[in-house]
Amino acid sequence: MHLAAAVKAPLIALFGPTAPWRTGPYGNGHLILRKELACSPCFKKNCPTMECMNSLTVEEVLEAAEHKLRVGRCE
Numbered sequence: 001m002h003l004a005a006a007v008k009a010p011l012i013a014l015f016g017p018t019a020p021w022r023t024g025p026y027g028n029g030h031l032i033l034r035k036e037l038a039c040s041p042c043f044k045k046n047c048p049t050m051e052c053m054n055s056l057t058v059e060e061v062l063e064a065a066e067h068k069l070r071v072g073r074c075e
Contacts, residue, residue: 001025010068012061016052017042029071031064 004011005025013025015034019041024032033056034040040052 005030010071012064012068014053014056014061016040016050016056017044017047019043031068033060033064 001011001013002025005027008027011025011030013020013030013032015032017040020032020034035052035055037052
């Protein structure tokens, strides 16, 4: 993710237990996907449910990727 941001490549970042405002890509034009859950961000390495990641759907990620392909590079 950080290498893609450094070269201004189109970027979609999935966040679950971590926070994009702490570890997200720098620069503009990136797409961040995450769910607003009471437990997220928890910063835990292990979780019995991983609800924050499991609640992101393939359809949401695909839609974001299609959008990014239409829009192109970051500015």
